[in-house]
Amino acid sequence: MYIICSIGPKINDENSIKDMASEGMNVARFNFSHIDYNNTERLIKFIVNNFKNIKVLQDLQGNKIRVSHKFIREERVYTGDIVFFCIEENYNLKFKNKKVVPLTILKNLDSLANLKTIYMKDATMEFEIIDICGKLVKTRVKKGGIIRKEKGVNIPNIFRGDMNLNEKDKKDIVWGLSKGVDIICLSYVTCKEDIIELKGCISKTLKRFGKGNFPKIWAKIETKEAVENIDSILEEVDGIVIGRGDLIPETNIFKVPLIQEEILNKTKLKNKEYILGTYLLNSMKRKETPSLPEVEALYNHIKDGINGFMLAGEVSTGRYPSMCVRTLKDIILKYS
Known part of the structure; x- marks a missing residue:
């Protein structure tokens, strides 16, 4: 065995x-x-x-979707906080006075349409999707914790059909x-x-x-x-x-x-x-x-x-x- x-x-x-x-x-x-x-x-x-x-x-x-390496700091979030998510390539944009977290793998935000929840760290952290605002996904924290690079992210029912074997894997x-x-x-x-x-x-x-x-x-x-x-x-x-x-x-x-x-x-x-x-x-x-x-x-x-x-x-x-x-x-x- x-x-x-x-x-x-x-x-x-x-x-x-x-x-x-x-x-x-x-x-x-x-x-x-x-x-x-x-x-x-x-x-x-x-x-x-x-x-x-x-x-x-x-x-x-x-x-697997993760918090990007571009997220170089650690940030604790609490229940009720507003947190925004984006794709990696948009993270260099300046978002004043917003908590913005870049995610890997996602190529655009269309795959998040009509979805309700983003989880992090085996569902010990939970974010309720409120809206998609241009290049950002607006969420409200339901279960808080510490956000840091490489943390695993789960988005139930996300469409993965266009996510092929990535260059890192090859x-x-x-x-x-x-x-x-x-x-x-x-x-x-x-x-x-x-x-x-x-x-x-x-x-x-x-x-x-x-x-x-x-x-x-x-x-x-x-x-x-x-x-x-x-x-x-x-x-x-x-x-x-x-x-x-x-x-x-x-x-x-x-x-x-x-x-x-x-x-x-x-x-x-x-x-x-x-x-x-x-x-x-x-x-x-x-x-x-x-x-x-x-x-x-x-x-x-x-x-x-x-x-x-x-x-x-x-x-x-x-x-x-x-x-x-x-x-x-x-x-x-x-x-x-």
Whole structure:
């Protein structure tokens, strides 16, 4: 069974990789939304040379909407505040006395017409769309927090049909294949065409290299469109990852268990791999033991025939990354 650990601030050198490996990590996940090529290359070489059983997973950012790098400050907003959003290319315009936040990916504001809500940071922050005023989207804060660059943004029901594989992803694919990654996971997949394009890019790159093995392809399911198109997506991939952190605001928290059950059944019928990610052992970000609901949920997933789990914030930013991996391994061994 896959025990996937996200490399991040708390796991970012050879010693921490050793710790994770000794506790049961068998897949090292590198999130290419936030990547340092030099350090990542060093860690991949270390893994390849020392841990033959550990696979390297390249997680591409895909068409996830984020607060742009152009937003160089941090700003706390409170319930009732008025906040404006814009596309990146318009952020250099001067908006006097307005709180303006640039978003990535969006090419224009037309895709926001008739939509109601913008979420940030896994729906812990919420903005009600009031109006589209020229080059700005006017919103009122319903749940506040701190806005900073790279924070994830969800806009339920936004049309993503014109959002193709972006230039960063293409560059990252070439880099990852040159380092021999074992698995490529594309985030924010919406339809099979996203995967077909990804596979085409991989084939073209490997042909150019004149060598290299084709990696496993996983699709991360995080959007309503992906759920609706899951049958055709499964035809093109080796497995899927349920990204619950984004799936909750993109769909509805009460729908997520039903979505998980439906997709698990379909992956088993098609003999594809099913991996669950986000909020697995979330309580262990701050304490040394899991909660009973977390253990019970993991038990049920294992009993249902899951293929693996992806630890994210629990290990990349949590206080007890090693213990978290050990706990997950112990649970898997106990209930498998």
